[in-house]
Amino acid sequence: MPLNRRAFRWSASALAALCGVWLALAPAVCDGQAAEAKTIDLPAPRQSGGLPLMDVFSKPATAVDLGSGRLSMQHLSNLLWAGSGGGRARAETSSGGGTVLRTTDIYVLLKAGAFVYEPGSHTLKQIAAQDIRGLCGLTDPRWQAPVTLVYVVDLAKSARPGMSEKELSAAMDAGVMTQNVSLYCASESLSAGERTVANPRALGRRLRLRPEQRIAAAQVIGYQQQ
Secondary structure, three states: OOOOHHHHHHHHHHHHHHHHHHHHHOOOEEOOEEOOOOEEEOOOOOOOOOOOHHHHHHOOOOOEOOOOOOOOHHHHHHHHHHHOOOHHHHHOEOOOOOEOOOOEEEEEEEOOEEEEEEOOOOEEEEEEOOOOHHHHOOOOHHHHOOEEEEEEEEHHHOOOOOHHHHHHHHHHHHHHHHHHHHHHHHHOOEEEEEEOOOOHHHHHHHOOOOOOEEEEEEEEEEEEOO
16 A cells, blocks of 8 residues: 555654664764764853743743754754753852752754753763664654753762752752743743653663763753644
8 A cells, every 4th residue: 555645754754763773872983983072162142032931931832843944053052051040050059158060961962963061161062973862762753853852960969968869859950951941942932842761771871871870851842833
């Protein structure tokens, strides 16, 4: 029975994703040496504009348009800056006056590869040169969203005394960051939605996570579906 156009497009996309997953799981080695990671300088975040906060809260959630193309570098810069706390992050201090170490890192999965966001320098450091968005799980078609953010907590950085307290604090930190991104997206007519990671171990290996690092949440970002 011949495939209709929609079925063919989905099959082609799924096949491309499976090829990307296979390449992602293969070692990135050339002549015995790992490919040199590149760093992308993000444009300065725009710290004004967008809808007022209460207007953002009143807007209904919208689905991500999977065929809308990639986000601009300016949007990516803004949402990562917002997700990391913006100007508030630099002002965070403990009750004793010392600097609070952030326990959550944002990993950015794009068609162009996987990166970790460095808030201090406002840059993206490349982790993988392949498209590994499909490692989050192909059963959810939102793997095709232009941007997937993966929030990774580092329990080794937590100053909490017990493991349960470390995990609770890290989960709260990741939750605040995802909410920051969601609010920014709503203010700029973008769409953000949380998603599960089907195989966190496989994704963690590809992101080169240490045993103390855990995937806490994942979020897909794109333009709003009309």
